[in-house]
Each structure stands twice: as structure tokens, then as C-alpha cells.
Amino acid sequence: MDDLLRDFLTETSESLGMLDTELVKLEQNPNDPGLVSSIFRMMHTIKGTCGFLGLPRLEKVAHAGENLLDKIRDKELVADTTTVSLILESIDRIKSLLSVLEQTEAEPEGEDSDLIQRLNDFAAGKGAGAPAAPAAAVPLQALAATPAEPEPDEHGFVPVPAHKTAAVADAIASQNAAPPAPPPAPVPAPAAAKPPAPAAAKPPAVKAEAAAGESAVAASSIRVNVDVLENLMTMVSELVLTRNQLLQILRSQKDSEFAAPLQRLNHVTSELQEGVMKTRMQPIGNAWSKLPRLIRDLSHELGKKIDLLMHGQETELDRQVLELIKDPLTHLVRNCADHGLEPPDERRAAGKPETGKVILNAFHEGGHIIIEIKDDGRGLNIDRIKQKAVQNGVATEAEVAAMPDQQAAQFIFAAGFSTAAQVTSVSGRGVGMDVVRTNIEKIGGTVELKFQRGKGTAFVIKIPLTLAIVSALIVECSGERFAIPQISVLELVRAHGNSETTVERVNEAPFLRLRNRLLPLVSLHDTLRLGETRGMEDDKSFIVVTQVGNYTFGIMVDRVFDTEEIVVKPVAPILRDVPMFSGNTILGDGSVIMILDPNGIAAGSGASAATMSETQTAQTASEAARSEGERVALLVFRAGGQAPKAVPLSLIARLEETDAAQIEYSDGKPVLQYRGKLMPLVTIDPSYGIRSEGRQPILVFADRNRNMGLLVDEIVDIVEERLSIEMNNARPGMVGSAIISGKATDVIDTAHYLAQAFGDWFGKADQPFGGADTARRLLLVDDSPFFRNLLQPILQVAGYDVTTADTAAQALTLCESGREFDVIVSDIEMPGMSGFDFAETLRRSEKFRETPILALSSHTHPADIDRARRVGFTDFIPKLDREGLLASLSELGGRSAAE
Amino acid sequence: MSNLPAVANKQGVADPAVAAAASDFVTMTVADQLFGIPVLTVQDVLGPQRITRVPLAPPEVAGALNLRGRIVTAIDVRRRLGLPKRDANTPGMNVVVDFKGELYALMVDNVGEVLSLAADSYERNPATLDPRWRDVSAGIYRLKGKLLVVLEVARLLDLKVKRGAEAA
Known part of the structure; x- marks a missing residue:
């Protein structure tokens, strides 16, 4: 292709892109003179260059567009929707002509008199009659064609010396601008008589301006293929x-x-x-440049009012990555506008402003780029998603019914999933979200989905800055080395047999306790089937804590080397079916190494999308489905009798097994030397006989620096169940019975045993609870999972329908989301918003002015109690005084019943 | 009689008609069987290499190796043909071929000379050939005293075809 032509194509397509954006802006600010002139200038340059290169068809369209813009610039016309649509149409026409030109190096046959005529009619004023239009079109065509046609031969422009082009262009531009300007004149008669003069005079000046601007830019930048x-x-x-x-x-x-x-x-x-x-x-703004136009067209097509807000356009990322995320981004924005935002009347009914917002936000965060695409629409229609999931056979009715919303939302990423009731031209064809996810994962990125019913949906995309060179952690397992991209590594933990970080196994599946959370582990050795037996013991493993989306898990490896900058090379096609590797590379020592793909490992280790999103659910604060629907991991064991017993797993610090002979007695009570201290041991009931020989399994409960061991016969299983206590049997030490894995199981009351081990743990010894009222809705706010887990079953048994929140902010969200609570129990010291602030905020709201709020705190200083009363707490209860809490609650219950 | 043109050709007699019908092959042995690969597809011949195992890969894939900064996938030809493992004393050789822009190293026992073979000593795959071999063979050349099986690289590297055949 001719160089000149190629330059023209690149330059023009760039300007057209900018024109799109600017025109949309103009539509919003029709009176911005700067904007009008800049648009006019761009159109004018396109026209000038077309004429210069001998592209009459393009030139005519551009000219007619310019004409119309000229009227806007002279304030004879207003840049309203119709006008802008018409100009956009002419730009589209130019684009389509250009694409043919790019392929064939010649303008396509045919002509555009229909469009030109409409443009001219418009430029001539709305009153222009039908007969006048052709009159305008004909001379225009004739005139416009003349300068370009002296030599219709396409080689005609080649011999023009480059240094002369500017002058020639100017000459032609003015020549062009001058003759076509008059045509509108005869048509609208007196009103339009003036424009020819300024129009003829201005273009050359404008051209000079543009040329000056270009040369400044040109001096500091060049085009490189x-x-x-x-x-x-x-x-x-x-x-x-x-x-x-x-x-x-x-x-x-x-x-x-x-x-x-x-x-x-x-x-x-x-x-x-x-x-x-x-x-x-x-x-990244380059990838977004098409979006304003897209949103504009969508809002017209869908009859919605949409504002597109873009933040962080200047955030830079690799060109290759940029290319790859363009389509997914467009798709997500489209989805937000189409599915997410409601029509204006629906928005009004919901008490929202008529104009919906689609917000794009990009920023750097530790070697990645985060892109958020948000809308303030209706959120996802979970019911329809569930319905569709059943229809598609992805899940059964029962599964779906039990599924938390956030988890069900993940279905939209399944292939062929579209919930749009009808297929619009915009979206709803069911190709999309799965492709979006695949494309983003292909470049090592992740997509997260958050939504809130009635408030909006947000997609958060996290992608690496560049694909070419990444930093990777080199690890070894069973004699083989692997690279793990740093982007997904959160931290490294060394497992130790005799410290907090012990690898524990439940039915063969390894876990690690990490800062009060149970971290699922994946053995690289097992996942990659690296030979028969693993040479390394669990306790000497290194654990690479890895994050995939919202799912965190640990990869067990034998050794960890340093990090290295690696150049990612794709794996041979013959190996593409192995999902565990994202590529391979050559290390400094010349050996080939495989790069692990954390996504593949998470998926391959049985962490299905469902469990991943389950973890997500546990962390998502926006959902209120915690009270009834929450699944709790329970440890099932046997002790004293055949009936299985259970305790929430999160209450247990460790599972130990000791030689029964090691159990000693101090003051007649069994104790065990444990980690340099004496740990009191308790039995499930006083009649339980302690073994004198053999292995003795112990459940270790820990709080602060104290440990307590519960002797049991056998650890049976760990199950995830909805903990709903069905029967309140008055036996001490049991909170009640629940059905777990289809069997009636006693759920033990940890507090009872803690009190046995340490008389002062809860201030007073255990006593039967107060009588159960009818279910009253209680919100429990405490940042410590220990206390939440401890209090929840106790309160449930006492007849409360308990909802928990781990921060005050989350609690506020729950309250604002319209949930009703009869009583609120809140901790005082919490990260973020404190209990005092929480109570104060609640008291300000109409709805919660009267709701009793109880403070729970370990600080019982009179000043604190004073302050608590001041900010509106109904009562103040020392944190460990469970009886006091129940008494206070039942007193409140009695009071409200009496009212 | 039929071998004559081949011999003549090997000596470089410039009979254009015969020359046009001849092809050059890199010869190699696997379990004492002679194989040939069109010389133009061969990029390199390497001695024993340090190979990185690729876990979970098909069993025929021995691993990956570094050839002057390019990553080459090594294919165990014995495994591919359903032959027993090479004994530990034979170091083995690698014939590196280019297939669709990717490099593959075919692990064989030994690499021999390049032969120019005439078209008239060529035979299609005999029907009695083991289906596993027939699958990767592009035909057989009759040489003096032995037969040379032409390996079809595309089919050799298509591990799915093999599985399909096995399943059937």
C-alpha cells in the first residue's frame, strides 16, 4: 500500500475515533464553542486530506458533514440529538468507506447522495422543502468533484513531492471549502446569505492552526509499526x-x-x-474511547438515560493486554447498560434519579491493574438466574433453593447463559459472560462479581500490567521445579510440627490454621501426581498462600527458591489440555520450567466454582442471608455414648492426639503438658472414663493464651451444614440437637466446658438458660469469630433469630437494607467503626431510635459505661457474662411484651 | 532391478526424471527398526538432553527441553509406538522437527545418515501393519536388506488420534 494512503488511513481512523467521543460530549454540552471548533477542525482535516488524495466519495460525505458542523459553529443550528445522530451517521459512512479503502486501496463504487442530501437539508434549516434538496445536492456533487477529478487515475497523486503536500493540501482545502460553501445559500435565501463569506475565509486559517498543532506533536512523537x-x-x-x-x-x-x-x-x-x-x-482511555458512543447509542435504543463516568483513563497498561480486554470491557459496559440499569420510570418508582450511571474506574494496585465496571441499576435478578440454571441443567431445583445469592450469581459466567427475557440487539444472546471470563483469565486476570439487589452490579477485573515478563516464585516439589506467578501469591508460610502453623488433616484433606481462618491446602505433589509417595512430611512443607478471585488456598511445596523475572512462553499445543500450566519458560540456569496456573490448580483440586463462590459468600458483607441460610463447618465426634456430637469447627484451635499415659492429674483434675504449659482437660460428662492407655484424641479450644482440651473417643468427620438447633434439651453442656449428615447430633456448648476448665472464663459457672420467647430477631455485631460462634448458638437456643455481622459497617448495611431487628447486641471495640459510633449512628435513624441496643465489652470501666449510656446503648454487659446477657435480653423481652 | 534407479540416484546421477521422483530422508532407529523423516522437516539433531518433566502430560510427552532459548517438547517415540522403554545404557538421540511453527524433539535410539530414496521403492502401508504403526506411518521404502518406515510427523504428534484408535 502506498505510504501516503496508509498514513492517511491511520490518521483518519484516529480522528474519527476522537470525533465519536467529542460529538457525544457536544450533545451533552451543545453550547461549548471550543468543542464545536475542534470537531469542525477534525472533520475539515478529513475532508481536506480526502480531496488531496483524490477520494471524491469520502470527500463529499465529509464535506456535507462539515457543512452541517459549520452551521452549528455559527449557532444557526443547535447540536441536539437528531443533529448529532446525523453527523454520527456520516462518520459511520466514512468509516465504512475507509474500511473498503483499506482492503482494496480504492473507494468502493456507489454513492451517498441520500445521506448527503439529508445532511444538506438539515444544514439548510428544517424548513427546507423536498424540491430544494436535490437542487442543493446536484451542484454540490459537481463542484466538489471538480478539484479531485483532474486525474481520476489513482496514481495521479503519487508524484506529488512530499514537501509540497502541505501547501497543496491547503490550496485544495481552501479551494474545496470555497466552492461548496455557496450551495446552501440559494436554498434558504436571505438567512444563509451570510455564511459563505466567513466560511470561505475561515477554513485556511483553521487549517494553519491545525497544521501548527500537528507539527508540535509530530516533533516529539513518531509512528512506529x-x-x-x-x-x-x-x-x-x-x-x-x-x-x-x-x-x-x-x-x-x-x-x-x-x-x-x-x-x-x-x-x-x-x-x-x-x-x-x-x-x-x-x-486505558484508548480502550474506552469507543464507549461514550456506545453508551449514547444504547441509551437511545433502549430508551434509558445513561451517564457514563470514566475515572483513571490515564492508567497505562501493556498494548497487548489492552487489545485483549477491549472486547470484554465493551461487553461488560453493554451489559450494565442493558441488563443492569432500569428504564427511567422504574428508576423513578424505586426512588432513584432517572439517569442511570455506568462507572468505569481504573487504577494500579501492586503490579496489576484493577478495572471496575459499576452501575447503579437493579442488580442481578437472582430468581431468574436460578430458574435459568435449573432450566439449563446446571443445577437442580433443590441445590438452587439452598444457594446463597452471591453463589447463584456466578452462574452468569456459565456458557450459554442469558437471562434476558428477550434477545435484544444489545445483549441477551447468551454468548458473552463466559467469553468475558475466559478472555480475562487467558491473560492471567480475574473477574469478580459483586451486586446488591436494587443498588447495582459491579464487575472488578484484575489483570497483570504486562504479559511478556512477569515475576515468578520458583518452588520445588518432589524434585521438580515450578514457577508460580507472583501476582497470585499472597504470602509464604512455613509449616511447623510444633507451632501454630501445623498442617492438620480431616479425612485426608489438609488444612492450615492461619490467623483464625481455616485455609484449605492443595498438595502440589498430589495434584500433579508427581510419583507414588511424597518424600516430604506435611510438617516441613512450605505453603504458598494463593488467591484466585476471592478464593484463597495454600499450595504445599517442598522448597521455595527465590523469585525470578521470567518470560512467559506458551506451552506447546500438544500440552494445551493440561489446565495446571499457564506457560513455560527458561530459567537462568538454562533449564525449562513449567509455570503453574493457580486458576487451574484451584479448579483441579476440587475447589469447584461453587466452593470458590462459597468462600466468597462468607466474605461478602452485602448479603443478609447469614442468619438462616449460613452453612457452618462442624466437627462431628463421638464421646461418651454412640450418639454423634458436634461443635462448630471454628471454635476448635487444634486437633491433637496424645498417648493416654501422658495425661496427668493436678488437684484431682486431668491435665496435659502442652506447649510448655499445663492444659486442663475436661470430659464430656462427669461419668466419662478417661483412658489409661492407647491414643487419646483431644479437641483443643483456645482463647487468648489459654488452652483447654476436651477428651473425645473418636473424631468422625467435618461437615458443612446449616446449624439449626432443633431441640433444647436441658442437659448441661449441650446447646441442643441438630440434624447433621442425616443423624440427630448433639451440639455441645463450648462455654460450659470452658467454664469447667477455667472457673473464671465466663465469670460464673454455667446455669440453665432463661425461658425461650417467641423468635425475636437479634443482630449480633462482634468482630471476633470466636464470640460470634460462641454466642450465636446460645442466643438461638434462647429463642432468638440471630443474624451476625462482623463489623459495624456491615451491621449498618444490614439495617439500612431494610432488615428488621428487635434487639441489637454489639461489641464496643471493633476495627473500623466502634460500637459507640455504631449506636450513635443507629439512634439518629428514625427506624432504630427505639430498638434496644446492648453493649458487650470486656472493658467495664465506669467511664465506658457512662459513654455507652450517652450514645444510646440500652444496657451494658461485661463480655463474658453470658447469664447477664440472657437476663438482660429476657428483661427487655418482658418489657416490650408488657408494652 | 527395481533397486537400480535408487542406487544410481544415491550416487548423484543427474537424471532429472529420476531425481524428481526421489526424496531425502533423515534415518533413525527405534528398537532396531529403521525410520525416516523428510529431511526438510528436521531442524536439528541433538544428543542426550536435560529434559524437564511435564506432570499430567500425555505419557508420550517426555518433557520439555531448551534448544538455544527455544522450548522444545520432547516426544518419546518408543512410547508412542507402544514399544518397551529404552534400556538405560543407550543414551538416545533427539531429532528436532518443526511442526506448525512449534519445535518437537523426537526421542529415538540412534540417528543415521541422510538417504535419498527413489519413488519406485516406495510402498503404501501394508494392511498387516500394526494399527498403531499404520497410524503414524506414511509408507515404507524397500532398502537393501531392510525396510524403512516413513514417519508422518503430523500424525505422530497427534496424540488424540492414537487414543481414539486405542479406544476403538
């Missing part, structure tokens, strides 16, 4: 690898004379790498 850059990047990648190799060699040699030059090479290579990366970086 993308292939050249790609090639450069590949070379640099190879250079980085070679450098790594050299450094590795250097490390093994002392006092090498190569040391100094190699260090230099090292620095230069790093700088070169950085420099080349920079050439590939582009602001």
Missing part, C-alpha cells in the same frame, strides 16, 4: 533470559573478571526492558 515493537519486545525478552543465565553463571564463580561488565550489562538490560515496556504502554 506495532510489529516492530512486538519484535523488539521479543528480542528484549530473550536478552533478559540470557542476562539471567549469565548472572547465574557469575554467581557460581568468584572473582570473575566478567563481574563488572556483567553488572553493567545487567543494568542496561533492565533499563532497556523498562524502556521497551514503556513504548508498549498505552493509557
Whole structure:
């Protein structure tokens, strides 16, 4: 292709892109003179260049568009929707002509008199009659064609010397601008008689301005073919690898004379790498430039009012990544506008402003880019998603019914899933969200979905800055080395047999207690089937804590080496079916290493999408489905009798097994030397006989620095169940019975045993609870999972329908979301908003002015109690005084019943 | 009689008609069987290499190796043909071929000379050939004293075809 033509194509398509955006802006601010002139200038330049290159068809369309813009600039017309639509139409026409031109290097046959005529009619004023229009079109065509047609031969423009082009262009531009301007004149008669003069005078001036602007830009930037850059990047990648190799060699040699030059090479290579990366970086705004137009068209098509807000356009990311996320982004924005936002009347009915918002936000965060796409629409229609999931056979009716909303929402990422009641031209064809997810995961990114019914949906995309060179952690398992991309590594933990970080196994599945959370572990050895038996014991493993979306898990490996900059190379097609690897690379020592794909490992280790989203649910604060629907991990065991017993897993610190002979007695009570201290042991009931020999399993409960062991016969299983206590049997030590795994199981009251072990744990010894009232709705706010888990069953048994929240902010959200509570029990010291602030905020709201709020705190200083009363707490109860809490609650219950 | 043109050709007699009908093959042995691969598809011949195992890969994939900065997937040809493992004393050789822009190393026992073979000593796959072999063979050349099986790289690398055949 001719160079001149190629330059023209690139430049024009850029300007057209900008025109799209600017026109949409103009529609919103029709009176911005700067905007009008800039649009006019761009259109004018396009027209001028077309004329210069001998592209009459393009030129005519551009000219007619320019004409109309001229009227707007002269304030003869207002840039309303119809006008802008018409101009956009002319831009679309130019685009389609250009695409043919790009393929065939010639303008397509045919003509555009229909469009031109409409443009001219419009420019001539709305009153322009039908007969007048052709009159305008004919001379225009004739005139416009003249300058371009002296030599219709396409080679005609080639011999023009480059240095003359500017002058020629100017000349032609003015020539062009002058003759076509008059045509509108004869038609609208007196009113339009004036424009020809300014129109003829202005274009050259404008052109000069534009030329000046261009040359300034041109001086500091040049156009480079993308292939050249790609090639450069590949070379640099190879250079980085070679450098790594050299450094590795250097490390093994002392006092090498190569040391100094190699260090230099090292620095230069790093700088070169950085420099080349920079050439590939582009602001994300480039990927967004088409969106304003898209939103505008959508809002017309769908009859919705939509505002598109974009933040962080200047955030830069790799060109390749940018290309790859363009389509997913467009799709998500489309979805927000189409599915997410409600029509204006529905919004009004819901008490929202008529104009819906679609918000795009991009920013850097630790080596990745986060892109958020949010809307303030209706959120996802979970019922329809569930219905559809059943229809598609993805899940059964029963599964769906029990599924929390956030988990059900994940179905939209399944292939062929569309809940749009009818297929619009915009979306609803069921191809999309799965493709969006696949495409983003392909580049090592993740998509997260958050929504709130009635308040909106948000997609959060996290992607690496660049694909070419990534930093990776090198690990070893069973003698093989693997690379794990740093992007997904949260932290490294060394497992130790005799410390907090012990790998515990439940029915073969390994877990790690990590800061009060149970972290599921994946053995790399087992997942990758690296031989028969693993040489390494669990207790000597390193655990790479990895995050995939919202799901966190640990990968058990034997050794951890350092991190290395690696160049990701795709795996051979023959190996593409193995989902565990995202690529491979060559290390500094010249060996090939496979790069692990955490997504694949999570999926391969049985962490299905369902369990992943379950973890997500547990963490998502927005959902209120906690009280009845929450599943609790329960440890089922046997002790004293055949009936299984259960305790919430999160209350247990460790599972131990000791030789029964090690149990000693102090003051007649059994104790065990445990981690350098004496740990009191308790039995399930006083009649329970302690073994004198054999292995003795112990459940260890811990709080602060104290441990207590409960002796049991056998640990049966860990199950996830909805904990609904069905029967309140008055036996001490039991909170009641529940059906777990289809069997009636006693749920033990941990507090009872804690009190046995430490008389002062709860202030007073255990006593039967107060009588159960009718279910009253209680909101329990406490940041400590220990206390939440402890109090929830107790309160449930006392007849309360308990909802828990782990922060005050979450509690407020629950309250604001319209949930009703008869009584609120809140901790005082919590991260973020304190209990005092929480109570104060609640008291300000109409709805919760009268609701009793009880403070629970371990600080019982009179000043605190005073303050609690001041901010509106109904009562103040020491945290460990369970009886006091129940008494206070039943007193409140009695009072409200009496009212 | 039929071998004559082949011999003549090997000596480089410039009979254009015969030359056009001849093809050059890199020869190699696997379990004492002679195989040939069109010379133009072969990129390199390597001695024993350090190979990184690829867990969960099909059993025929021995691993990946580094050839001057390019990652090459190694294919265990014995495994592919359903032959027993090479004994530990034979170091083995790698024939690197380019297939659709990707490099693959075919692990064989030994690599021999390049032969120019005439078209008239070529035979289609005999019907009695083991289906596993027939699957990857593009035909057989009759040489003096032995037969040379032409390996079809595309089919050799298509591990799914093999599985399909096995399943059937």
C-alpha cells in the first residue's frame, strides 16, 4: 500500500475515533464553542486530506458533514440529538468507506447522495422543502468533484513531492471549502446569505492552526509499526533470559573478571526492558474511547438515560493486554447498560434519579491493574438466574433453593447463559459472560462479581500490567521445579510440627490454621501426581498462600527458591489440555520450567466454582442471608455414648492426639503438658472414663493464651451444614440437637466446658438458660469469630433469630437494607467503626431510635459505661457474662411484651 | 532391478526424471527398526538432553527441553509406538522437527545418515501393519536388506488420534 494512503488511513481512523467521543460530549454540552471548533477542525482535516488524495466519495460525505458542523459553529443550528445522530451517521459512512479503502486501496463504487442530501437539508434549516434538496445536492456533487477529478487515475497523486503536500493540501482545502460553501445559500435565501463569506475565509486559517498543532506533536512523537515493537519486545525478552543465565553463571564463580561488565550489562538490560515496556504502554482511555458512543447509542435504543463516568483513563497498561480486554470491557459496559440499569420510570418508582450511571474506574494496585465496571441499576435478578440454571441443567431445583445469592450469581459466567427475557440487539444472546471470563483469565486476570439487589452490579477485573515478563516464585516439589506467578501469591508460610502453623488433616484433606481462618491446602505433589509417595512430611512443607478471585488456598511445596523475572512462553499445543500450566519458560540456569496456573490448580483440586463462590459468600458483607441460610463447618465426634456430637469447627484451635499415659492429674483434675504449659482437660460428662492407655484424641479450644482440651473417643468427620438447633434439651453442656449428615447430633456448648476448665472464663459457672420467647430477631455485631460462634448458638437456643455481622459497617448495611431487628447486641471495640459510633449512628435513624441496643465489652470501666449510656446503648454487659446477657435480653423481652 | 534407479540416484546421477521422483530422508532407529523423516522437516539433531518433566502430560510427552532459548517438547517415540522403554545404557538421540511453527524433539535410539530414496521403492502401508504403526506411518521404502518406515510427523504428534484408535 502506498505510504501516503496508509498514513492517511491511520490518521483518519484516529480522528474519527476522537470525533465519536467529542460529538457525544457536544450533545451533552451543545453550547461549548471550543468543542464545536475542534470537531469542525477534525472533520475539515478529513475532508481536506480526502480531496488531496483524490477520494471524491469520502470527500463529499465529509464535506456535507462539515457543512452541517459549520452551521452549528455559527449557532444557526443547535447540536441536539437528531443533529448529532446525523453527523454520527456520516462518520459511520466514512468509516465504512475507509474500511473498503483499506482492503482494496480504492473507494468502493456507489454513492451517498441520500445521506448527503439529508445532511444538506438539515444544514439548510428544517424548513427546507423536498424540491430544494436535490437542487442543493446536484451542484454540490459537481463542484466538489471538480478539484479531485483532474486525474481520476489513482496514481495521479503519487508524484506529488512530499514537501509540497502541505501547501497543496491547503490550496485544495481552501479551494474545496470555497466552492461548496455557496450551495446552501440559494436554498434558504436571505438567512444563509451570510455564511459563505466567513466560511470561505475561515477554513485556511483553521487549517494553519491545525497544521501548527500537528507539527508540535509530530516533533516529539513518531509512528512506529506495532510489529516492530512486538519484535523488539521479543528480542528484549530473550536478552533478559540470557542476562539471567549469565548472572547465574557469575554467581557460581568468584572473582570473575566478567563481574563488572556483567553488572553493567545487567543494568542496561533492565533499563532497556523498562524502556521497551514503556513504548508498549498505552493509557486505558484508548480502550474506552469507543464507549461514550456506545453508551449514547444504547441509551437511545433502549430508551434509558445513561451517564457514563470514566475515572483513571490515564492508567497505562501493556498494548497487548489492552487489545485483549477491549472486547470484554465493551461487553461488560453493554451489559450494565442493558441488563443492569432500569428504564427511567422504574428508576423513578424505586426512588432513584432517572439517569442511570455506568462507572468505569481504573487504577494500579501492586503490579496489576484493577478495572471496575459499576452501575447503579437493579442488580442481578437472582430468581431468574436460578430458574435459568435449573432450566439449563446446571443445577437442580433443590441445590438452587439452598444457594446463597452471591453463589447463584456466578452462574452468569456459565456458557450459554442469558437471562434476558428477550434477545435484544444489545445483549441477551447468551454468548458473552463466559467469553468475558475466559478472555480475562487467558491473560492471567480475574473477574469478580459483586451486586446488591436494587443498588447495582459491579464487575472488578484484575489483570497483570504486562504479559511478556512477569515475576515468578520458583518452588520445588518432589524434585521438580515450578514457577508460580507472583501476582497470585499472597504470602509464604512455613509449616511447623510444633507451632501454630501445623498442617492438620480431616479425612485426608489438609488444612492450615492461619490467623483464625481455616485455609484449605492443595498438595502440589498430589495434584500433579508427581510419583507414588511424597518424600516430604506435611510438617516441613512450605505453603504458598494463593488467591484466585476471592478464593484463597495454600499450595504445599517442598522448597521455595527465590523469585525470578521470567518470560512467559506458551506451552506447546500438544500440552494445551493440561489446565495446571499457564506457560513455560527458561530459567537462568538454562533449564525449562513449567509455570503453574493457580486458576487451574484451584479448579483441579476440587475447589469447584461453587466452593470458590462459597468462600466468597462468607466474605461478602452485602448479603443478609447469614442468619438462616449460613452453612457452618462442624466437627462431628463421638464421646461418651454412640450418639454423634458436634461443635462448630471454628471454635476448635487444634486437633491433637496424645498417648493416654501422658495425661496427668493436678488437684484431682486431668491435665496435659502442652506447649510448655499445663492444659486442663475436661470430659464430656462427669461419668466419662478417661483412658489409661492407647491414643487419646483431644479437641483443643483456645482463647487468648489459654488452652483447654476436651477428651473425645473418636473424631468422625467435618461437615458443612446449616446449624439449626432443633431441640433444647436441658442437659448441661449441650446447646441442643441438630440434624447433621442425616443423624440427630448433639451440639455441645463450648462455654460450659470452658467454664469447667477455667472457673473464671465466663465469670460464673454455667446455669440453665432463661425461658425461650417467641423468635425475636437479634443482630449480633462482634468482630471476633470466636464470640460470634460462641454466642450465636446460645442466643438461638434462647429463642432468638440471630443474624451476625462482623463489623459495624456491615451491621449498618444490614439495617439500612431494610432488615428488621428487635434487639441489637454489639461489641464496643471493633476495627473500623466502634460500637459507640455504631449506636450513635443507629439512634439518629428514625427506624432504630427505639430498638434496644446492648453493649458487650470486656472493658467495664465506669467511664465506658457512662459513654455507652450517652450514645444510646440500652444496657451494658461485661463480655463474658453470658447469664447477664440472657437476663438482660429476657428483661427487655418482658418489657416490650408488657408494652 | 527395481533397486537400480535408487542406487544410481544415491550416487548423484543427474537424471532429472529420476531425481524428481526421489526424496531425502533423515534415518533413525527405534528398537532396531529403521525410520525416516523428510529431511526438510528436521531442524536439528541433538544428543542426550536435560529434559524437564511435564506432570499430567500425555505419557508420550517426555518433557520439555531448551534448544538455544527455544522450548522444545520432547516426544518419546518408543512410547508412542507402544514399544518397551529404552534400556538405560543407550543414551538416545533427539531429532528436532518443526511442526506448525512449534519445535518437537523426537526421542529415538540412534540417528543415521541422510538417504535419498527413489519413488519406485516406495510402498503404501501394508494392511498387516500394526494399527498403531499404520497410524503414524506414511509408507515404507524397500532398502537393501531392510525396510524403512516413513514417519508422518503430523500424525505422530497427534496424540488424540492414537487414543481414539486405542479406544476403538
